[in-house]
Amino acid sequence: MLFQWGMSRQKKRMDVKQEGPDHSGEASDVPQEPLSAELAVNIDIIRQKTGESNDVVIRRFALGQEWQIKAAIIFVDGLVDEKNVYEFVLTPLLQASFPLALEEKERFQWIEKKLAAVGGVKHISDWRKLFFELFSGATVMLIDGVPFAISASTKGGEYRSIEEPQTQIAVRGPREGFTESLRTNTAMIRRRIRNPNLWLETMQIGAVTQTDVAIMYIKGIANDEIVKEVRARLRRIDIDGVLESGYIEQLIEDQTFTTFPTTYHTERPDIVAANLLEGRVAVFVEGTPFVLVAPALFIQFFQAVEDYYARFDISTALRFLRVLIFFISLVAPAIYIAATTFHQEMIPTQLVIAIAAQREAVPFPGFVEALVMEVTFEILREAGVRLPRAVGQAVSIVGALVIGQAAVEAGFVSSAMVIVVSITAIASFATPSFAIAISARLIRFGLMFLAAMFGFYGIMMGILVMTIHLCSLRSFGVPYMSPLAPFIPTNMGDTLFRLPTWMFRERPRLINQKNIVRQSGDQKPEPPAPSRQEKGGGS
Structure with a gap:
């Protein structure tokens, strides 16, 4: 029956190949049918199901030194540690003396004892479980005359070693990052x-x-x-x-x-x-x-890992700087557009005269000028990321300098606009989290449009809408803006500023509601009490 199922599946696959590609994912169609008691039938079905793939290794052998019980081990090359397969799975079974008088259950127990050095030994009775174990890095063993299989954990293969994280570099702290394993x-x-x-x-x-x-x-x-x-x-x-x-x-x-x-x-x-x-x-x-x-939480994206490894006053200053950086990357071009288009009276006289002199030869309004420069810089940034590292850095740096200077000399943009766009780009790079930095990059264009339409009123309207949107967000049921909104005074010590570590007595309340206490007692550092000689003024 199982042999007929395997042949019918093979015929179906051949028909599908003739008709066209199949994207349905045949691996998910493996039925939960029991294995056959015949070793040859099981091996044929495995070969048919895997399409005779060369990396699926099938090693036939005989159990024990009597050479009477046929068996086979199957594993996927590259997913297993071949040294463990041959040294702890195959060799013990070849060298052992297999007792023929044992019943089926006792045979399994005997094999498990021989595979004790490997660990993770499991019994398999259906095809779906067999293929899952096989492609998870296990070695599957089939025995002739037994409608079951045994899998042993031999996962191995090549993995990237532990290295320093590339996206979250810390001045002080551990130098190890996660891998693909x-x-x-x-x-x-x-x-x-x-x-x-x-x-x-x-x-x-x-x-x-x-x-x-x-x-x-x-x-x-x-x-x-x-x-x-x-x-x-x-x-x-x-x-x-x-x-x-x-x-x-x-x-x-x-x-x-x-x-x-x-x-x-x-x-x-x-x-x-x-x-x-x-x-x-x-x-x-x-x-x-x-x-x-x-x-x-929203405030979590402005916290760097070294904030908790350095003194609280230094961490607080840096955290305020990051919030300021985020605000600059969000509204700097919009403020320039609004100030030069609608609110020239808010700019100092000498500065507005200098900006007007620069923009005299520029044929575009401030919004178009800012939009062209922002889009150009985004193109350069994306090119720097996608190109090889050595080439990408040169392209992004040289491209920005050459294009910026050429654009000013050609009269397409003003020098002040180049300065504003450069400061905005540097501010977006200085944001600790890339996820929140790219959000600011997208919202920046909306604020630029509102500034070109309504001036500072449009900017304030956009920030107000953004704030309302942030307050409406939730992350797994927890308000996104907590502990700012809703305001939780006991959790404000790790938000825009950071209190000393000995004052972190409670965990975030909306995240944890039953085990709030993080540290007990007063652990404030104090200098040692003066000795008797210091109190008496001498010996």
């Missing part, structure tokens, strides 16, 4: 939080790719309702493939039609560990170094 990423968190309450749940998402996705949280600190919501949103996903955490992010976020990110992503283990200690949930995806953290 899910187990390596979770292990880096385990090294930082050595607590049995750090729970990990793994699931497979993607009908074709079967990508491993894991959620991690600290039981007793994380809000159970948030954990339940994250789990429910992940299980609702029905898609053929997940290739990066961005797929997951777009399918579980609260609001789609917004430029502001409602899920935080990072490639630094220390940031994930800190967020887990605050009660958040982390989502790991196999094949990407970016880990999602939920829920996310």
Whole structure:
């Protein structure tokens, strides 16, 4: 019966190839039918289902030294550690003396003892489970006369080594970042939080790719309702493939039609560990170094990791600077357009005369001038990102200088506009999070249009609408602007400014509602009490 099923599937595939390509994802169509007791039939079905792929290795052998029980191991080259396969799976089975008088259940127990050095031994009874284990890096063993299979965990292959993060560089702090291996990423968190309450749940998402996705949280600190919501949103996903955490992010976020990110992503283990200690949930995806953290707050995107490694006064000054940088990158071109078009009386006399002299030869209004320069700079920035690193930096720097100077000399734009656009670009680069920086880049064009239409009134109207929109957003049920709106005084110590570490006594209230206390007692550093000799003024 199974042999007929395999042949019919092969015939169906040949028919489909003749008619045209099939994008339905045949890997998800593997039925949950039991395995055959005949080794030859099982191997034929595996070959037919995998299309005779060369990387699917089938090694036939005989159990024990009697050479009577036929068996085979199947693994995918590149997904397993071949040294473990041959040294701990194949060699013990070839060298052992297989007792023929054992029953089927006892045979499995005997084989499990021989594979004890490998670990992760599982019994497989249907085809769907077999192919899942096979393409997850396990070695599958088939025995003639037994309608079951045994899989042993031999996952291996080549992975990128742990390196310094490229997108979130810190002056002070750890130098290791996540990799594309899910187990390596979770292990880096385990090294930082050595607590049995750090729970990990793994699931497979993607009908074709079967990508491993894991959620991690600290039981007793994380809000159970948030954990339940994250789990429910992940299980609702029905898609053929997940290739990066961005797929997951777009399918579980609260609001789609917004430029502001409602899920935080990072490639630094220390940031994930800190967020887990605050009660958040982390989502790991196999094949990407970016880990999602939920829920996310607006103020969170202005916090850098070294804020908590440096003194509080330095961190507070830098955090104020980042907020100012974000505001400059958002409204600087719009303010220039509004001031030069409608509100010249607000500019100092000498400056307005200098700007007027520069713009005398410019044939375009301020809005068109700013729009051309912003679009040109965005093109240069995108070219610098897409080109190879050495070439991209040269193109972005030289291109900006040459085009800016040539545009001023040709009379297309004024020197003041080049200065404004340059300051805006530098400010957008200085924003800690790329996700919030690109949001400002998009909103900037809308504010420029409002400034060209209504002046400063249009800018204020745009900022007001943006603020109302921010206050309406939620991230997994948590208000996006908290603790600013709603205002929570006890959590204001880590927002626009940062209080000393010994004053962080409570976790964020709207994220965590049952385990609020972060540290107990008064831990304020104090100098030692003066000695008796110091009190007496001498010996």
